[in-house]
Amino acid sequence: MTTIEARRSAHQFDLGPARALVCRECGNEVPLAAEFACSECFGPLEVGYDFGKITRAEIEAGPRSIWRYRNLLPVPSDVQEHPNTDPGLTRLVKADRLAAALGVRELWVKDDTGNPTHSFKDRVVAVALAAARQLGFTVLACPSTGNLANAVAAAAARAGWESVVLIPSSLERAKVLTTAVYDGALIAVDGNYDDVNRLATELAADHEDWAFVNVNVRPYYAEGSKTLGYEVAEQLGWRLPQQIVVPVASGSQLTKVDKAFRELGELDLVEPTPYRVFGAQATGCSPVAAAFQAGIDVIQPVKPDTIARSLAIGAPADGPYVLDTVRRTNGSVEHVSDEEVVDAIRLLARTEGIFAETAGGVTVATAKKLIETGQLDPDAETVLLITGDGLKTLDAVEDKIGPRATVPPSSAAVREALGL
Numbered sequence: 001m002t003t004i005e006a007r008r009s010a011h012q013f014d015l016g017p018a019r020a021l022v023c024r025e026c027g028n029e030v031p032l033a034a035e036f037a038c039s040e041c042f043g044p045l046e047v048g049y050d051f052g053k054i055t056r057a058e059i060e061a062g063p064r065s066i067w068r069y070r071n072l073l074p075v076p077s078d079v080q081e082h083p084n085t086d087p088g089l090t091r092l093v094k095a096d097r098l099a100a101a102l103g104v105r106e107l108w109v110k111d112d113t114g115n116p117t118h119s120f121k122d123r124v125v126a127v128a129l130a131a132a133r134q135l136g137f138t139v140l141a142c143p144s145t146g147n148l149a150n151a152v153a154a155a156a157a158r159a160g161w162e163s164v165v166l167i168p169s170s171l172e173r174a175k176v177l178t179t180a181v182y183d184g185a186l187i188a189v190d191g192n193y194d195d196v197n198r199l200a201t202e203l204a205a206d207h208e209d210w211a212f213v214n215v216n217v218r219p220y221y222a223e224g225s226k227t228l229g230y231e232v233a234e235q236l237g238w239r240l241p242q243q244i245v246v247p248v249a250s251g252s253q254l255t256k257v258d259k260a261f262r263e264l265g266e267l268d269l270v271e272p273t274p275y276r277v278f279g280a281q282a283t284g285c286s287p288v289a290a291a292f293q294a295g296i297d298v299i300q301p302v303k304p305d306t307i308a309r310s311l312a313i314g315a316p317a318d319g320p321y322v323l324d325t326v327r328r329t330n331g332s333v334e335h336v337s338d339e340e341v342v343d344a345i346r347l348l349a350r351t352e353g354i355f356a357e358t359a360g361g362v363t364v365a366t367a368k369k370l371i372e373t374g375q376l377d378p379d380a381e382t383v384l385l386i387t388g389d390g391l392k393t394l395d396a397v398e399d400k401i402g403p404r405a406t407v408p409p410s411s412a413a414v415r416e417a418l419g420l
Contacts, residue, residue, distance in 0.1 A: 002305050013134045014309075018074035021219055022048040024321065032074075034135050034211070036218045044317065045219045047074045054267055055271040056238055064089045066123055066227040072263065073227075074220045075130040083159045084129060087122035088227055090114040092235040095384075097351040102368055106381040108241070110232055111354055116177070117154045118389035119147035119310075119357075120253070124224030125155045125213055131220035132211035139164060140212045143200035145249070145310045146175035147388050149359075152213060153182035164203075164210060166196045172309060174392050192304055194314050214250075225253045229260025232383055233270050240264070240275045242380035245367045247359045247387060248279040248288050248333065251318030255383075258325045277325050278376060279333035280366035282306035282358075286335035288319045293333075297323060307338045307396045308358040310388060332375050336365040342400055343388060344368065355390035363387075 020029040023044030036045055054071050062068030066088030067080050080086075091111045099107035115122040125148070129140060140156040141164040142148050149165045163184030167176065168191060175331035180186050189196045197215075204212045213221045233240055240261050246254040258277055265272025281289045284306030287299045299319035300374050304312035316322070326332055336344075341358055344365035349355050356364070363384050370376035390397070407413035 001362055014076040014078075015074040015131060015134055015220075016077060017049045017051050017071060018047050018220075020048050020156050021045040032215045034137070036076045036216055045221050047223055049074075051263075051267060054269065056234075056269055059234065059269075063386065066126060066224070069230050072230065073127055074223055076126060076134055080131045082130070082133060082204045084126050085116040085122050085155050085158050087115040087126055089231060092232060092383075093352060093354065095352050098348060098364075101347060102353055102371055102378075104367075104371065104376075104382055108236075108381070108383045109230075109300045109348075109352060109354060110228065110383055110385050112228070112385070112387050113354065113356070113389040117147070117150040118228055120225070120228060120385075121147040121150065121151035124148075124221045125151040127224035128211065128217050128221035129155050129159060129161075132217050133159075135211070135217065137209055137211035137217070138162070139207070141165065141184050141200070141203075141210045141212045142214055143167075143193065143196040143212070144179075145312055146171050146179075146392065147310050148177060148214065149179040149186070150392075153179045153184045153186070155406075156184055157182040166200055166203075168192055168196055168309075168412060169291040170309075172393055172395055174394060178392065192314065193312055194301070198311075218300055222252045222256055225256035226260035226263070228253070228385065229257040230264065232257075233261065233264050238270050240270055240273050241278045241330075241383040242274070243278065243376060243382040245278045245363055245370070245376075245382070245384050247311055247315045247363045247385065248281050249316065249359075251279075251288060251322040252280065252317045253385075253387070254279055255318055255325050255341070258329070262341070275329060276331040276377075276380075277329045278331040278366070278370055279322050279326055280363045281333065281335045282308040282311055282341060282362050283335045283337045284308075285312045288316055288322050289333040289335040291319065291333075292323055292326065299323075306341075306358075307360050307393070308341055309393075310357065310359045311362060322419035332370070334366045334369050334373075336362060336369055336374070340369070341364040342396055345397060346401070348386070349390070354386060356386045357388035357390050357393040358396050360386040360390070361396075 023038035
């Protein structure tokens with residue numbers, strides 16, 4: 001037995017309040033380990049907890065990062081003592097000008113572009129790294145559509161770990177460069193994300209010391225998305241929004257934000273008021289929206305064809321659970337065209353000064369469509385999740401924007417260009 005196997009078999013893990021891994025389908029519980037599928041029914045595993053008493057004051061006194069919620073996450077109590085990128089506590093922006101443009105009474109934008117590698121993926125990777133360290137791994141790895149690649153490479157560099165990152169060879173150039181700069185092992189694969197993900201699963205089985213954050217340690221990784229929900233509630237003054245629009249790739253983020261809202265209510269940290277959850281997809285990769293609109297439970301895989309590459313997962317693992325969530329909360333899942341995505345990126349930028357990547361354009365465009373079709377209540381307080389920075393997807397807008405004019409160096413020429 002190897003050292004890693006011996007440590008794992010002894011279950012000597014400090015993962016805070018985490019009690020066990022629980023199957024989302026049959027409820028079977030297994031000890032905390034590097035597992036992601038139920039041995040009884042092959043359903044996905046997620047973290048189950050035994051939470052102690054947690055107060056708002058305790059959280060507010062914590063660090064200005066996701067570690068203020070460490071007693072709600074599967075991480076050790078000394079998580080801050082180990083090098084990590086310490087993401088979180090990003091801005092919640094009161095978006096009055098965007099609200100006026102969309103026809104919404106009260107609108108907030110959760111701007112996660114301020115994370116260390118400029119996307120929400122820093123949250124999930126930070127939790128995955130903390131768990132992976134406890135579970136005995138030594139290499140941080142992932143298949144990625146871009147943002148996760150950035151986050152894994154950066155977190156591994158900060159921790160002094162090696163990294164192995166697999167990406168589709170068609171990935172945006174900016175995301176390739178902002179991963180390669182950390183000098184880990186970056187491998188481009190001829191194929192789409194689903195091909196890359198399948199390859200990662202094979203490699204995870206062959207390399208016991210590689211922690212593929214969204215494969216063999218996925219249950220822990222996914223819990224990092226809860227911190228978005230925690231922060232929204234705390235930043236609203238410890239209350240839940242009435243509506244929230246979340247971009248959907250694998251679907252995990254949407255389901256974990258919902259989990260966060262439910263946990264806060266169960267722990268008496270917020271009043272458990274009703275809320276509605278809406279999912280946003282690009283038309284060129286919208287299998288969850290298609291299933292919702294058809295009224296079925298089965299997600300039919302698709303071949304992605306959209307500029308929103310960070311959402312281009314044709315066989316989303318959490319798709320069925322997205323459907324469960326939006327139906328339970330009286331929300332819905334919609335899709336928007338690439339043209340609508342670009343228009344929405346520009347709308348958010350000119351109204352609120354926030355430059356979102358294409359996934360953010362999907363969120364804003366979907367909110368607009370939901371309002372126009374009467375699915376989203378314009379009088380209800382609404383939150384939009386903006387999960388990545390527009391500097392990562394410049395190719396989506398470079399042909400649409402530029403200087404208003406090119407003039408000689410004279411004030412008269414400038415005034416003429418401005419029509420003054």
